[in-house]
Amino acid sequence: MGVAYSVGEVDHLYTFFVQWSPEIYTKGKGKKKHRQPRFFIREKHQNRYLVVKKKTVAVINKLLSNPVNPAAKTWEIIALKESKRRQSLCSSLDSVEEEPEYLEEAEDALPVLCDHSQLLGDQHLEKLAAHMPARTQGYPWQLVYSTAIHGSSLKTIYRNTASLDSPVLLVIKDMHNKVFGAFSSDPFKISKYCYGTGETFLFSFNPDFQIYRWSGENSYFVSGNLESLQIGGGGGGFALWLDTDLYHGSSFSCPTFRNASLSTHEDFIIQDLEVWTVQNGDNR
Template identity: 70%
Template structure:
């Protein structure tokens, strides 16, 4: 039996043993009569004295926080209840009464364990996405590694090639124009003249904006030499910004985590507070060989 009060007074959890299931009951002033009836049916030897026919429900009132004796009465009542046998539980001495705060913490821990289990299950069974075009920069190994680190909401989405320097030429303006109207996340992949492959996942498509945009899903990555992912640190929200002169990702520390000029020829990468990343390329200033941008949508 479950009670869902509109104005709960407190929440009590009872456990018959450390390894057993936990039972919780919440009640309000407006439902104590129903609650008392439930306890009478559950353990009549405790709650019934004399004839049931003439027994009236007990009435409770809200605890007065200014009454120092009220807390002592509650403790005495709980101790009395624990000292009496209960037919449906193995041992009343093993009951545990915990606070709402403790309950929420336990539920949070359970949710975290379930989330980690789901992530591990996905990591073991993930499949490669379908690409609309052949990539000049991402091979099978890159693709398999990247897809395992993308937000779970994008898993199973098809990858569409939005921009490629090999197809569309080297122009930031063209990159913006090809993304006009998009509302799906994008993946920026760069290869420099030292054959290093790196880039960024953005929760929002690239566009010209006076202010920074994006969410904490945005992250940086590099395959130089092994794959490394740099997630949002939480220190600031300088995810992505851009104008006709450049595209910037990350910032706040005197330099951008990733910067590309209007011709998509010169680039730069510095450590920044947004992602706590090192330089993604071999050098802080680099020459771009190729750029690809993919959008992920269902």
């Protein structure tokens, strides 16, 4: 249940956020810290800004997403890229908002995770973010499935992604503690035919980071049924194959991505698995 604030209390949110997280900055104050995030809170009418730390953005986002909360009408969390896009649409110099000095520094920030990940650390996020499509950059990642939370079931993945209209990131850890997976341009679903686009790619931290993009040789990106999920194909095996219980998996070289096996062994046992979706303005 969300927390509601009276109109009078809205004016105190600005002070509240500063006191709650002293490492955030208001417009024109303070100097650059070690790392700046991609998100900031903007007071719509007063043009005041607060940089959002990675650990606090999810909590503040839940607060401001409550439609009955007056603060939601006054404050908003927007991405750096969205701020720049809005400014580029302004035709009058008088209407152009001055951009806070620290916003240029936010470009190097890690993606914001709205939920805790058992598999992704900062070193993983940094590598993956550099290769994500431009349409996903600067937006938070939300956990939609985890074996640690939802159990091991491919059907649950399909159920949890059924309402999505956004790309998904599949992350796997096998029994040899190798982390690998795939970015799919489309959410996972049951389909008679392959789906997806050339944005889809494979990755592996095994132990060095490797990425395998679409080769252009075929379009066997993703396909799924109740028995298994398959990514890549056209050769002797799939680039990534998962069984219905999310227990057994396999990874072979295939023409779609011209990849090496993502795991240490072509056949592997799944230890943990997560599916993330990248929220953007079109998916809210």
